[in-house]
Amino acid sequence: MFRQLTDPGVSSFHVYIDGVAAIARPGDTVAAVLLRTAPHIARHTPVKETPRAPFCLMGVCFDCLATVDDETSVQTCLVEARPGMRIERPRGKLRITL
Amino acid sequence: MTSQHDILIVGAGPAGMAAAVQMAELGLAPLVVDEQALPGGQIWRASEAARSDSLRAALGPDYAEGQARIARFRASGVAYLPGTRLWHLEPGFQVFMSKEGAAFSRKYRAVLLATGAQERPVAIPGWTLPGVMTVGAAQILLKTSAQIPDAPVWIAGSGPLPLLYMRQLLALGGRIAGYLDTTPRGQAGRVLPHALAALRGRSDLLKGLKWMRALQAEGFPWLRGVRDLRALGQERVESIAYTTADGVTHQKPASLVLLHEGVVPSIHATLAMNCDHDWSDAQGCFVPRTDEFGMTSVEGLYLAGDGAGIAGALAAEARGRIAALGIAQRLGVGSPDPALRSARRALDQRTAARPVIDALYPPPEAEIPDETVLCRCEELTAGDIRAAAKLHRGGPNQIKAYTRCGMGPCQGRQCGYGVNRILSEEYGQSRGETGFFRIRPPLKPVTLGELAALEEGREAP
Amino acid sequence: MTNPDVLVIGGGLHGLSAALHLARGGAQVTVLEGEFVGRHASGASAAGVRTLGRNPLEMPLSVIAMEMWHRIADLVADDCGFHAHGQLRVVASDAQLEAETQRISRLTAQGYANETVIGQDQLRQLVPGLNHKFIGAAYAADDGAADPHRTLVAFRAAAQRAGVTILEGAPVRSLQHSRDGWTVETKAGRFAAPRVVNAAGAWGSRIAAMAGETIPLSAKASMMMVTERLTQTIRPVVSIVGRSLSFKQSSQGTLVLGGGIQGRYDLDSGRTALDFHALARGAAAAAELMPSVAGTRITRCWSGIEGKTQDLLPVICPGKTEGLFHIFGFSGHGFQLVPAAGAAMAKMVTTGIVPETLQPFTSDRLTLQGAAA
Numbered sequence: 001m002f003r004q005l006t007d008p009g010v011s012s013f014h015v016y017i018d019g020v021a022a023i024a025r026p027g028d029t030v031a032a033v034l035l036r037t038a039p040h041i042a043r044h045t046p047v048k049e050t051p052r053a054p055f056c057l058m059g060v061c062f063d064c065l066a067t068v069d070d071e072t073s074v075q076t077c078l079v080e081a082r083p084g085m086r087i088e089r090p091r092g093k094l095r096i097t098l
Numbered sequence: 099m100t101s102q103h104d105i106l107i108v109g110a111g112p113a114g115m116a117a118a119v120q121m122a123e124l125g126l127a128p129l130v131v132d133e134q135a136l137p138g139g140q141i142w143r144a145s146e147a148a149r150s151d152s153l154r155a156a157l158g159p160d161y162a163e164g165q166a167r168i169a170r171f172r173a174s175g176v177a178y179l180p181g182t183r184l185w186h187l188e189p190g191f192q193v194f195m196s197k198e199g200a201a202f203s204r205k206y207r208a209v210l211l212a213t214g215a216q217e218r219p220v221a222i223p224g225w226t227l228p229g230v231m232t233v234g235a236a237q238i239l240l241k242t243s244a245q246i247p248d249a250p251v252w253i254a255g256s257g258p259l260p261l262l263y264m265r266q267l268l269a270l271g272g273r274i275a276g277y278l279d280t281t282p283r284g285q286a287g288r289v290l291p292h293a294l295a296a297l298r299g300r301s302d303l304l305k306g307l308k309w310m311r312a313l314q315a316e317g318f319p320w321l322r323g324v325r326d327l328r329a330l331g332q333e334r335v336e337s338i339a340y341t342t343a344d345g346v347t348h349q350k351p352a353s354l355v356l357l358h359e360g361v362v363p364s365i366h367a368t369l370a371m372n373c374d375h376d377w378s379d380a381q382g383c384f385v386p387r388t389d390e391f392g393m394t395s396v397e398g399l400y401l402a403g404d405g406a407g408i409a410g411a412l413a414a415e416a417r418g419r420i421a422a423l424g425i426a427q428r429l430g431v432g433s434p435d436p437a438l439r440s441a442r443r444a445l446d447q448r449t450a451a452r453p454v455i456d457a458l459y460p461p462p463e464a465e466i467p468d469e470t471v472l473c474r475c476e477e478l479t480a481g482d483i484r485a486a487a488k489l490h491r492g493g494p495n496q497i498k499a500y501t502r503c504g505m506g507p508c509q510g511r512q513c514g515y516g517v518n519r520i521l522s523e524e525y526g527q528s529r530g531e532t533g534f535f536r537i538r539p540p541l542k543p544v545t546l547g548e549l550a551a552l553e554e555g556r557e558a559p
Numbered sequence: 560m561t562n563p564d565v566l567v568i569g570g571g572l573h574g575l576s577a578a579l580h581l582a583r584g585g586a587q588v589t590v591l592e593g594e595f596v597g598r599h600a601s602g603a604s605a606a607g608v609r610t611l612g613r614n615p616l617e618m619p620l621s622v623i624a625m626e627m628w629h630r631i632a633d634l635v636a637d638d639c640g641f642h643a644h645g646q647l648r649v650v651a652s653d654a655q656l657e658a659e660t661q662r663i664s665r666l667t668a669q670g671y672a673n674e675t676v677i678g679q680d681q682l683r684q685l686v687p688g689l690n691h692k693f694i695g696a697a698y699a700a701d702d703g704a705a706d707p708h709r710t711l712v713a714f715r716a717a718a719q720r721a722g723v724t725i726l727e728g729a730p731v732r733s734l735q736h737s738r739d740g741w742t743v744e745t746k747a748g749r750f751a752a753p754r755v756v757n758a759a760g761a762w763g764s765r766i767a768a769m770a771g772e773t774i775p776l777s778a779k780a781s782m783m784m785v786t787e788r789l790t791q792t793i794r795p796v797v798s799i800v801g802r803s804l805s806f807k808q809s810s811q812g813t814l815v816l817g818g819g820i821q822g823r824y825d826l827d828s829g830r831t832a833l834d835f836h837a838l839a840r841g842a843a844a845a846a847e848l849m850p851s852v853a854g855t856r857i858t859r860c861w862s863g864i865e866g867k868t869q870d871l872l873p874v875i876c877p878g879k880t881e882g883l884f885h886i887f888g889f890s891g892h893g894f895q896l897v898p899a900a901g902a903a904m905a906k907m908v909t910t911g912i913v914p915e916t917l918q919p920f921t922s923d924r925l926t927l928q929g930a931a932a
Contacts, residue, residue: 003248007150027147032243041228046788047477051333053228057235060216062507073856080135093788093812096851098688499708507858538859547853550843
């Protein structure tokens with residue numbers, strides 16, 4: 001959906017989206033990385049399980065919610081990617097481990 | 099420790115930074131908090147980050163100005179907590195915030211909300227599909243990640259922002275499938291009355307005209323008077339449908355559609371505080387009522403920037419300074435008249451062109467089709483809301499109770515104006531009369547664990 | 560326009576239920592609501608359908624109400640989102656368990672079989688994921704919870720189908736009694752009827768005062784928290800002995816946390832304000848009850864204003880002037896009583912006789928206590 005105009009000088013690192021490595025760079029929000037990584041979504045909604053992608057990128061739509069390093073329902077547009085970060089895209093209602 | 103701060107500034111955009119710098123000059127020590135990782139707000143987002151010359155050139159001189167402003171803000175020595183969410187405000191003012199998963203609460207004598215604006219939700223059928231986003235969102239991706247659409251993009255809507263974004267995108271080698279301009283035709287007549295007032299601020303307007311001519315020379319499809327936009331697709335957007343001014347409906351393949359119909363003030367915090375708000379016909383939104391210093395109807399609670407009515411970044415800075423001087427006066431730190439005069443003069447200059455821009459790009463009037471998902475969180479359609487309105491004849495809060503519309507995590511930030519509009523139409527009453535949802539705290543969701551930790555009486559970090 | 564037989568002041572659930580039962584009995588009823596239906600306590604209710612731990616004086620009415628809840632669709636043509644998944648009050652010490660056991664054996668001796676004591680094994684079966692420190696519970700298997708908004712919609716619609724007229728935005732300004740009956744002055748006009756039912760909740764004593772009666776009443780604004788949606792894991796409503804917390808999962812999957820944690824209120828404006836330090840104690844109790852929910856996000860908090868009496872029992876009785884009847888002051892646990900209290904009220908209004916189930920709820924007990932104090 002999106003591509004990054006890569007500057008050869010900028011370092012990169014890996015984050016893991018549902019266990020699969022994706023390239024991120026300093027300054028990237030998690031949402032930005034999700035929008036470069038097929039299928040370009042953040043989650044399936046808890047109400048009707050429809051797919052959603054980051055929409056507003058400024059913290060007002062709550063469609064970019066995903067699980068980041070075990071913290072659930074994180075607004076990924078407000079979180080900077082960090083090396084080794086684990087991102088999981090929820091499907092439907094949240095599951096809690098009893 | 100931040101416990102010595104009497105003043106809280108929420109938001110480190112143009113208004114918040116200008117207010118902070120002004121307060122520092124007066125010897126005040128506010129605390130500035132901001133949701134983002136870096137100062138600058140949306141307009142100057144990531145402005146101080148290192149980037150390539152081509153990107154810098156594409157983003158343009160207005161964006162580049164942010165760097166100096168941020169540098170001045172940083173040099174002011176004002177305490178600043180990035181990555182910090184405000185989630186509740188109690189009168190008096192007990193303020194609740196969270197940073198990195200830890201909540202804290204502190205008392206302040208004055209609070210300045212410089213929380214800016216959000217894009218007006220453009221509720222069209224299919225706007226929840228992946229591949230449909232806002233123009234502002236795409237521009238943020240450009241600023242923070244040098245990220246552009248990987249295929250020709252459809253841009254639909256109205257206002258100056260699509261023009262600016264298209265210029266930036268083309269300069270970086272991006273491609274535009276088409277611009278679907280939804281601005282109602284024949285705006286010239288509405289604009290004339292404002293022309294005189296605009297002469298003083300005409301540089302903004304001339305800039306706009308220049309952009310438009312340059313863009314039109316690029317040769318991509320530019321369709322005026324477009325209506326009945328629909329994004330179509332199953333798991334993601336596959337095509338876009340629209341009706342042109344000649345009444346013909348078209349359907350074209352699309353992988354990415356960007357929407358924009360102007361911006362509206364962020365009003366959730368002022369609504370939650372029961373501040374008075376007025377409906378603005380010119381801007382098609384609610385605007386918190388403020389006095390000449392930006393103080394809301396709640397004593398000690400101030401607004402600056404687009405949150406006090408859309409006027410742009412430069413006006414936001416002037417309002418930030420004015421609010422800072424007002425707060426200083428209120429706390430008994432005399433505010434020097436020359437500073438106030440100069441700030442007010444700047445504000446006048448920087449708002450002169452606004453009536454023309456408002457008249458050029460009036461709020462959208464097209465009816466929202468029944469099948470449109472209006473509440474993105476609870477997945478309710480415009481038809482659901484109309485049905486509930488016919489059954490219950492209630493205001494936004496009753497419709498919310500009956501349907502769950504607006505009860506999701508966005509708290510009506512995406513559906514509030516749609517509900518307001520539908521109820522106004524259903525009941526034949528003004529938008530102002532219909533009103534908005536009552537806003538339930540927290541303004542941003544907090545975890546049970548985060549809230550529970552407050553019991554231990556944590557101090558601010 | 561002909562005058563109705565009864566004016567009901569207050570469009571909360573108790574007003575609607577009384578109106579519904581009166582209309583079913585053949586009366587012409589008009590409900591006068593100051594703001595909108597369910598604006599205060601009814602709309603902000605946790606909607607617990609609970610006999611568990613109820614004051615024995617309320618039990619005769621509560622037992623009837625529970626039978627009605629189990630076939631609530633017969634009354635209002637909707638199940639009101641009611642599910643009888645039980646209610647539990649958990650204990651963390653042997654002493655607490657012993658106290659609950661004794662309380663329940665006293666209840667059993669009075670002929671009530673709604674509660675039993677259960678041990679840790681059964682408790683963990685009923686609520687997987689519960690903190691191990693809780694060793695047992697008082698359990699009312701036939702209790703449960705409903706959906707407050709759905710209940711409001713159902714009672715409102717049923718009342719309207721029965722011929723009740725509901726007027727919203729009609730706050731009452733004065734009450735006048737004459738030989739011809741009652742005249743009620745509201746913001747939306749003047750109404751007259753031979754009988755008036757005062758179902759004004761937290762404002763019940765103000766309405767009573769307009770008729771010259773002094774009924775001591777204070778108010779409360781219990782706060783509620785609701786979270787994002789989780790997969791269905793918790794069926795019963797859970798509370799903790801000695802703590803202000805009730806904990807349940809709604810059919811949408813959200814956790815709904817309440818239990819009487821108090822916010823601030825203003826009767827004149829009808830506005831409430833939350834106390835987040837108090838809510839923090841509720842959140843801490845929830846995370847202690849079930850540690851795995853600590854990471855769940857709270858999306859909304861609210862409270863509504865409810866009338867509260869000195870002994871936490873409602874006022875349901877005839878007024879001191881002919882044709883006036885009171886029903887208010889449920890003190891935060893009136894939801895379950897709604898169907899039965901409305902039926903009993905209708906009977907009292909129609910016959911003038913106070914049914915046995917309502918005997919404990921006379922306003923005199925409050926005024927006499929007030930005089931003695």
